[in-house]
Amino acid sequence: MSDFKKVAEAVFEGDPESVQSLTQQLIDGGAAPMDIVNNGLLAGMDIVAPKFKAGEMFIPEVMMSAKALAEGMKLVKPLLSTADSAGMATFLMGTVKGDLHDIGKNLVVMILESGGFNVVDLGVDISPEQFVEAVKEHKPQIVGMCALLTTTMMAMKETIDALAAAGLRDSVKILVGGAPLYPEFAEKIGADGYCVDAVACKEMATALVAKH
Amino acid sequence: MVIVGELINTSRKSISEAVDNKDARVIQQIALEQVEAGAHYIDVNCGNKVFNELENMRWLVNTIQEAVKVPLCIDSPNPQALEAGLELVKYGTPMINSITDEGPRFDAVIPLVQKYKAKIVALCMDDRGMPDTAADRMRVVKSLYAKLTAAGVKDDDIYFDPLVKPVSSVGTAGVEVLETIRLIKEQYPGVHFMCGLSNVSYGLPNRQYLNRLFVSQTMAAGMDGYILNPTDKGMMGLIYAAKTLLGQDEYCMGYIKAHRKGFYEK
Numbered sequence: 001m002s003d004f005k006k007v008a009e010a011v012f013e014g015d016p017e018s019v020q021s022l023t024q025q026l027i028d029g030g031a032a033p034m035d036i037v038n039n040g041l042l043a044g045m046d047i048v049a050p051k052f053k054a055g056e057m058f059i060p061e062v063m064m065s066a067k068a069l070a071e072g073m074k075l076v077k078p079l080l081s082t083a084d085s086a087g088m089a090t091f092l093m094g095t096v097k098g099d100l101h102d103i104g105k106n107l108v109v110m111i112l113e114s115g116g117f118n119v120v121d122l123g124v125d126i127s128p129e130q131f132v133e134a135v136k137e138h139k140p141q142i143v144g145m146c147a148l149l150t151t152t153m154m155a156m157k158e159t160i161d162a163l164a165a166a167g168l169r170d171s172v173k174i175l176v177g178g179a180p181l182y183p184e185f186a187e188k189i190g191a192d193g194y195c196v197d198a199v200a201c202k203e204m205a206t207a208l209v210a211k212h
Numbered sequence: 213m214v215i216v217g218e219l220i221n222t223s224r225k226s227i228s229e230a231v232d233n234k235d236a237r238v239i240q241q242i243a244l245e246q247v248e249a250g251a252h253y254i255d256v257n258c259g260n261k262v263f264n265e266l267e268n269m270r271w272l273v274n275t276i277q278e279a280v281k282v283p284l285c286i287d288s289p290n291p292q293a294l295e296a297g298l299e300l301v302k303y304g305t306p307m308i309n310s311i312t313d314e315g316p317r318f319d320a321v322i323p324l325v326q327k328y329k330a331k332i333v334a335l336c337m338d339d340r341g342m343p344d345t346a347a348d349r350m351r352v353v354k355s356l357y358a359k360l361t362a363a364g365v366k367d368d369d370i371y372f373d374p375l376v377k378p379v380s381s382v383g384t385a386g387v388e389v390l391e392t393i394r395l396i397k398e399q400y401p402g403v404h405f406m407c408g409l410s411n412v413s414y415g416l417p418n419r420q421y422l423n424r425l426f427v428s429q430t431m432a433a434g435m436d437g438y439i440l441n442p443t444d445k446g447m448m449g450l451i452y453a454a455k456t457l458l459g460q461d462e463y464c465m466g467y468i469k470a471h472r473k474g475f476y477e478k
Binding site: 055058059060063100101102103106107124149150151153154179180181182185188 | 223259260262263265288289290337341342377378380381382414415416417
């Protein structure tokens with residue numbers, strides 16, 4: 001097995017210690033940091049994501065894999081050139097105003113980070129104004145919104161309207177998700193996509209960025 | 213023990229379609245099945261139809277009451293939708309699902325509890341967010357209990373929902389709920405409980421095993437109300453059996469009856 005593959009395997013196994021030592025070995029051996037990220041760490045997550053989607057792996061295992069990957073990233077990130085980092089798309093994520101749910105959002109953040117996105121997590125109960133300010137500040141390619149309550153679903157529309165009023169709507173793609181949502185709702189409020197789960201969100205975001 | 217049948221919820225595809233097509237037959241059939249399976253209340257939730265929730269709520273309440281004469285649990289975070297349903301409830305004492313200790317939501321729902329003399333499901337959450345520990349939950353319980361009783365709500369009409377989170381994400385989610393139930397029983401012996409607990413198994417395989425075990429664990433801690441699918445014979449059979457073992461089933465009659473009704477057939 002190649003050393004990259006070993007890293008990928010350790011990410012898939014959710015083994016932070018092995019990921020750490022294997023990544024360090026690759027760094028010491030002179031491997032290019034971006035290769036370690038793409039062919040090792042993210043390659044491991046590429047095994048996890050489809051298995052999670054197919055119901056063969058479960059949330060706690062995905063969390064362990066993400067944790068293992070984060071350990072490797074900690075070592076590699078300082079070595080990435082600014083050009084490497086600049087290649088990563090920025091994803092702005094938050095739970096909308098009036099809604100305090102964070103479990104699903106945190107899972108999405110984890111999956112996106114492990115999918116190579118630079119994720120800015122605004123947290124919960126984020127008002128349309130806060131989203132607008134954050135878009136100005138971080139200039140993301142994609143904005144993700146989460147709502148778990150039927151009463152806060154409409155805050156997604158308010159946020160999209162606020163981005164439009166601020167002249168920022170066309171500068172970003174908008175993805176929405178959360179238990180009470182459905183595709184027609186996403187369409188009706190003017191979002192660019194509805195994500196049924198965290199992996200779907202990563203896939204849609206990846207596709208949107210590739211199109212850009 | 214109070215069982216609220218959860219199946220009439222537009223987040224389920226078949227219900228959503230029946231509501232869109234105003235197919236009364238489908239709704240009435242499901243209402244009837246739940247009552248026959250042992251539900252005391254029928255939950256009515258069309259909250260994800262955000263663009264016409266009120267109209268759908270009225271139609272559902274009327275449609276269900278043409279088929280069954282049981283009290284309804286009007287379920288929405290939207291106070292206008294709650295009132296639209298409550299106005300039309302004809303049988304028994306309605307239940308409202310739910311109130312929280314979030315400032316605006318409490319203030320908007322409490323007049324409805326008073327006006328319709330309804331039973332109220334009180335969710336253990338406030339403006340500070342979703343609780344993790346039993347102590348977080350008890351802080352909300354204390355505040356909600358004080359406010360509800362000050363508003364004239366009787367202990368017997370209060371149903372605390374300890375807020376069940378997935379153990380797949382929060383490892384201590386189950387044990388913190390058990391501790392919360394124990395503390396509520398100790399400090400407020402006159403109140404009741406109500407919760408949907410399938411959330412506990414979210415993200416894990418073989419969910420029905422976790423759900424059923426959690427029912428028996430929470431019952432042993434003092435839980436006396438659930439929002440669930442009453443047509444799930446395995447689950448209902450387990451609840452009857454747990455009541456028997458907890459000394460809540462005189463002469464084991466409930467258990468024997470459940471046996472005769474085929475709850476334990478393989």
